[in-house]
Amino acid sequence: MSNININNMTFKHVSYLWDDAKAAALAGDEVALFIYRSNLLGADLRLTNYGGGNTSVKITDKDPLTGETSEVMWIKGSGGDIGTLTKSGCAALYLDRLRNLENVYRGIEFEDEMVELFNHCIFDLASKAPSIDTPLHGFLPFKHIDHLHPDAAIAIAAAKDGAKITEELFNGEIGWVGWQRPGFDLGLQLRSCLEEAEKKGKKLRGIMLGSHGLFTWGDTAYESYVNTLEVIEKCAEYLENNYGKKRPVFGGKKIESLPEADRKLKAAKVAPILRGFCSSERQMIGHYTDDARVLEFINSNDLSKLAPLGTSCPDHFLRTKISPLVLTLEPNEDLSDIDAIKAKLTPAFEAYRAMYKEYYNTCKKSNSPAMRDPNPVVILYPGVGMFTFAKDKTMARLASEYYINAVNVMKGAEAVSEYTSLPHQEAFDIEYWLLEEAKLQRMPKPKALSGRVAVITGSAGGIGKAIAKKFAQEGACVVINDINEERLEQATTEFITLFGKDAVASTLLNVTDEKSTEKALDQASLAFGGADIIVNNAGISISKSIAEHTLEEWDRLYDILVKGQFIVSKAGIEVMRKQGFGGDIVNIVSKNAVVAGPNNPGYGSAKAAQAHLTRLMAAELGADKIRVNTVNPDAVISDSNIWSGGWAEGRAKAYGITVAELPAYYAKRTLLNEIILPDDIANACFAFVGGLLDKSTGNALNVDGGVSMGFYR
Template sequence: MTILDLPAAEAIRFAVPASRWDDAYAAGMSEAELLLYRSNLLGSDLTVTNFGGGNTSAKIMETDPLTGEAVPVLWVKGSGGDIGSMKLDGFATLYQDKLLGLEGHYAGDQDDDKMVGFLPHCTFNLNGRAASIDTPLHSLLPHRHIDHVHPDAIIALAASSNGEAVTREIWGDEIGWLPWKRPGFTLGIMIRDFARANPQAKGAMLAGHGIICWADTAKDCYEQTVRLISQAAEYLNTRLAGQPAFGGAAISPLTGRAAIASSLMPRLRGLMPNADNASRRKVGHFADDAETLEFVCSHDFSRLAALGTSCPDHFLRTKIAPLVLDPARLDDDTYLAQSLEDYRALYAAYYQRCKRANSPAMRDANPVVVLVPGVGRFTFAGDKATARIAGEFYLNAINVMRGAEAIGDYVALDEQEAFDIEYWLLEEAKLQRMPAPRPMVGRIALVTGGAGGIGAATAARMLREGACVMLADRDAAAVEEVRAGFARQFGKDVVRAVACDVTDEAQVSEAFAACSREFGGLDMLVANAGIASSAPIEQTTLELWNRNYDVLAQGYFLTAKHAWPLLKAMKEQGGTSVVFIGSKNAVAAAAGASAYASAKAAANHLARCLALEGAPEGIRVNVVNPDAVIRGSRIWDGDWRRERAASNGIDPGEELEAHYRNRSLLKRDVLPEDIAEAAYWLASDASAKSTGNMINVDAGNVQAFTR
């Protein structure tokens, strides 16, 4: 990579938050409701706190259900919650007097983990929400309302060599400074003792960790937290003004970054076996935002990236340091494989250096964060939301580095401390309590004809089991409507949509590129886009014939062709799957539908040919043959319905559905969900030993029996 001295650009500035408290909205709220309101305001502003980060509390008088007496109760954010989206049931509630009594069981910082075990014994009113390890930071302080947050501007001070001096410069004796200490009972005592010795203080900066502050009312506590963050951001912006960040730009951002990401992500994903769970695969996330490009294109990038992150919230999501790749060698698969192998070896060495006698076994050694100068930031995790959030946390770390370097030297977390947090037995216990993932978490599917009945039902079946799905359909408005509905039902992270006419190779290519860019690659292709026509041979025009073959034969060919390299990339991860949605007419001759039936037959035979080609690459190819899927079908809403009704001499309304139902051996309607169930089974590991097969889902049609 050639390093250049490029024109200096002013550093990106920190966002400055402002109070959003609404007195009219808060009027009449209970103390608990005010705590929730304050928490949601803080957590929904990413300039104030990170996703899932920070905690808030209030000490509220409650009626003891056993004695009927009024007792002080600590309401504090429960373990694993997100203050931006939580509800009242997200708070742990504990007897404050019992919490204060726990100090009698404490003999020193070696007891931190032991003290967590006492917290459930302090539960008020049988609340099942588990208390977090940060609870002592709130219980040991006498103040009624407490906020503990980790915004970028604050962590920039907390992670700088000059952070303590700058804290005094900004706030004088209003905000103190405490040295690094892991969250727990000892840190709670340190903060309590500081507050006792400094009654004028309104909070304390926790080195490498964040800020904790207190007040007498919910509103005052909220507005004080926002004020402190604003003052830190404004100070840093003054220091950043007129100068480039990270030593200035060394290279310019590359053009075509989206195309680079689409090419790189599937190959990286295919080279990342998950040692924790061999059946789980990675999902990727790509970002080339201005902050990331400022960092990865800078003179100081290599030095700072190697230091790793500082704040425990960042570190737990991103691992100790990222993998950095040379942008000039991204097309070299051998280089990529060796880079990942080297990273895993370095991680294993870190584990061996730092492990304790009781440390959990080493976890997945693959990188979470991959940085490419000139291109951007890639993150990989077991599901899309985790990958995205990990990327956002590394973006927080970039912002921290920018601010920390503006006032001194960035100070990363000590390696042993980092390890002790990553492999903390309390964190391990939390991981062990997590429910088992759904069967398709970590899998990525692309479904053509995704706005239609069968396509949407198949996508829904996969989403329900945890897959990420790219919906492709030529009707851009319809497929976006389906995507929006699924986003509301399953979450916006796991579903995307792209307009794609399967007869246009450029559009097909871009659909798979988008899938790679959005999710990291492909595990399952469901080729479903289709049309239908009915006409006697003498009335079948060449245009009609070609149209059927363009969509049903050429369209399936193009989608399979462009899926193939993405599917091959996952060979070492246990293989992949292609499912063609065929038709009863592909195996049973149909009078008056020669163009449609023969094109479907061509697609089915293509599937058999691809099963032969795919087997050495771990790609399974199978077919589902539906018949008369009328309900929810866009094909049956058009000419095909009238044509088939006319061919059978019946009314195209409900009489048509009854005709096909009664024609079947089982006398049952075939629904889109029935086809989706078969497609799901063929795409999943449940059919891992099936390829080259056809499954008829037609309620029984003797003509379509395979022979």
Template sequence: MAKDIAAGHIENQWDAGKAASMSEPEKLLYRSNLLGSDKRVTNYGGGNTSAKVMQPDPLTGEDVEVLWVKGSGGDIGSIDMAGFATLYMDKLRALKGKYRGVEYEDEMVGYLPHSTFNLNPRAASIDTPLHAYVAKKHVDHVHPDAVIAIAASENSKELTQEIYGEAIGWLPWKKPGYELGLWLEDFCVKNPDAKGVVLESHGLFTWADDAEECYKLTLDTINRAIEWFGEKTADVPAFGGEVHEALPAEDRRRVAAALMPAIRGMISEGSHKVGHFDDQDAVLQFVGAKDMERLAMLGTSCPDHFLRTKIRPLVVDFDPANPDVDGTLDKLKGMVEDYRADYAAYYDRCKYDNSPAMRDPNAVVYLVPGVGMITFAKDKATARISGEFYVNAINVMRNSDAVSTYQGLPEQEAFDIEYWLLEEAKLQRMPKPKALAGRIAIVTGGAGGIGAATAEKYLSEGACVILADIDAEALGATHENLAGRYSKDVVRIVEMNVTSEDAVAAAYAEMAVEFGGVDIVVSNAGIASSAKVEDTTLDLWNKNMSILSTGYFLVSREAFKMLKTQGIGGSMIFVASKNGLAASPGASAYCTAKASEIHLARCLALEGAPEGIRVNTVNPDAVLRGSKIWSGEWLDQRASTYGTDKGGLEEMYRERSLLKRSVFPEDIAAACYFFASDESAKSTGNIINVDAGNVQSFTR
């Protein structure tokens, strides 16, 4: 396995021994995954790869030439074999006879399904002709930062020739589509010795007749650009030099924690957004630089960058030398409104009679001098990926502006990409969002049975979840389980003692930075104790009240602060107990604390209603499975109280219920989901008993 060791070079990871036994489609997959594994080669979902392969026709049995190409919407870094579209090359060549000219090129996408080989259901991407009409067996199209820096420069053609000579050609900007495929074909015919081409303001195409050769050529082309920029920019101050020194890391997160819920509230009117914060070195260098605002206003160049990050970012008016967070918050609404007005004006200037209606006019990217970059999107993964795309754009701007003059896409071209009817059709095909998409939840006692089940229910319905618990070991295990099944993007953990004001405040600050705010608060942290009143010590009494009453108060108080900052409502759910309504022998401290929770919820329902904050209670009973409470002394004590052993306690609880059924964590989670979802949008101050029926706890 060869390895490039030059500083900054992308490593050649091709393993010839491993590839020797692969078929041509398998080599295509291998090459694609290797290229997509490095963000310097291409972004998530960006670029595409292809191979022309001889295969037997399923009808005739005769060998035919088949184009394997990344399907629409795929990602080469994570693609599998099912992610490739397969098309007959003879039919793709025949499509030229249907082409009526550039003004009709979008209709060519509708012909691609007629070229499908072997009934492959994977939809072909609009870039298919760009691969089909290059007369080489293997083609790579990627978006490397170093090459886009060439492509986005004012004199990109001259730079391409200076760096690559005649080996790599250049084509002017052209929107992806059928016409560009014909341009590429024409270039290849006229330049038979060329090994690739730089597309202005777009990216790189390379080609070869061997899979490994094509992979190596792609890396060599990128590494040549990296090396060239390294030589040319070594002594050039990035972005005109630093004018704002970055705040210390702890202060950066503190500022982000203050700004993100406020921004989120302002931009979530149409649909809830999830945030992502990035303060890596490349971001800090950019947001603290002299030329940051000038470059940011030019927008991004590569269409993939642009689609993920919008026409331009919003630069937050913040001076890290005089960090007045309150003053910035006071001005923030005006900044957001100005951005919306600017976006609406852009839409009005560029729209056509048949353009789709204006979409969300809010910024995706927010740049904060001395602090970092905040991105907001419909879900956490999209917010994170949008940030990654803008980091790619930062890398492009740094190199391009150091050797030339950086240029973004012309405004009309940018609009034509953003509001492309084909792009709109793709958006319309997207699946309907899940019920809790864009929502952010915190679950205290998140490592226990009820807490983990509730978190899982929320995750399954599209929410992001913070698991808070005092038990670090159990918290880690629950996180590993849920993150492994729902992705690490959507699950975070925080060790939190609900009786500590500082710990609770820190947990909410962490949630603000990680996800942008909060929508759903599940107070579930708990203990249980059993003792006759004369045996109840003051310490035991205070422990119950501290965790079950004061803890719920502290969690609620911080929640109200953040929910009111956002101004978009929210839902709080108290997991109380049947014992809060129905007294039990030998458990006065526990029952009283649980009754306190229920009444606190009623009080908060009154206070929260004007702000759209709903507060409701779920009362479980005898949820033994998965519960940490029922694994210790409480189990022994309750078994003793009712004159049974551990094995018979669940049966005893089941038989005493009206419905004669056991209650499980998932049952409580279902009730917590109901109160968190829009299904209960008109409910507050309510109680749901999930106890299989207990006449003493009937609400009245």
């Protein structure tokens, strides 16, 4: 909600979400109230970014060893997010033990060794690992504390004269501690700031951290919550009142954006090219946004001045790199000549990588980790929007959100003063912090299809749905599609529930229509940056003798099976060639491509055409490192559209049995006496694309339980 009046203050720039009834139900449980407060604060991205900031509460509890009362601090654990925080995501520490670590603290050059000592302070043995922010909360005496990264506050904290602005804006009620990397010493500085204010007779309601964020507090969860909102609201109001006063925002508009439909189309066409450049070391997933805040920044006169400065808040910097890459392409640039566009962009990417290597070599220390990927994370295309690339969709999306935070900070700082970013050495010390490196080393090994994007036609049900699920389970981002809108909506809901919104995109697709197919591949490029795997699965089946077969049925079979495979493959190949790192096309054909049987002239011959088209494409696309392979199913009955439209009746008639007898009939005629399921086909597709058969193309894999007539000779 907005425009809510609390304590004679109207909240316009933050959301007041406190529910008295919900809070009353938690009365008496300070930890539950601390978590409730944390979730409310984390629900508003204007208050803090995902995973950023920290919250805490200090309570008294019974020591399980002595039975005596001890003071305990509950705080968000390392790597958590306050918006989704639960008790299991918190760390609980003996407060006296934490504070007593000051007795063994050897100085700022020994910061990292203190983190391991936090483990000696654990009260709740089920605790998550305490974060680096733990002493920042521990050395402040307040019961409830909020440490957030609000754009409005960081804009002031990152301003050249931020300390002076803070003092004047809050009449000395908000303290100031200059930039320093989070750690034990910063906790001691916060305590000193508070003590110095008390000596001067001032009662602080918070402390601003230079370039970093904000600390606020209260005696109760509610008091801390409202205090936090009030401070951020005042910062935001101050910025709003100053926008455009000194000079136009970001120096005014330099260029106009393309109309929305045109810029999204332009983004879809250029994204695979950018993804190819950014994937020179490892395959990346992309994210695109044309958020109004981004467009205001990238279309401005100040873009060339501010973009190279990078971000200020360490949380922003960690996910967006030292600076973005600004493209020199015109908004209406002709992208039809892919080689020419790549030639135009190559110097820009080479210059960025060289800049990053120089930054690393200049700032590195004897114990610094090896240099990481030198490619940009954030790419700005004036007039079009912002692209971000990371190892998975979630990280790419978060990088986008963090850079929007940084844009907001730059906008505010420039409105009231002059924006300042972290010096390169400070930025490097954050990026290559050994504690951050240890976190990276603890990350689980990527799944087989991590960093890959799969488009599976006809994936709202049957075999296609099973393939899409298998690929998503193995780490791929999947673009599910269908010609049936209701069926697609149901499948999309199911996939998002199973795999999360970042792993799934969906689009209507008629494989016989070039425009529909182009739109679907554009959707894949907008959602994930491109496509690496195309599975041609969409199909129909008609079982009739040649005498009974109509021309319309013949054309329908060839349109969907053969022409559809041609259209979708052609569109997918275009995207893969833009990316430049190869890919996979898997065609779901059939045992009937090889076996001649009764009542099957249209379907069988169309499947044979699909199979040979696979071989022809494999022969043509090897130079592009695009592998093309076939999976031949047979008699996949479960959840398959193949049994609609009279196919089951036709096959039963051909074999002289009833429809009910078909499953057993099909199983008995196989060498393994097995019923074939959609999951079996999905496993075969994964075998081709999962990494173990990277040197295999033009091959066919039968998944039919063993039908000797279908053996390749």
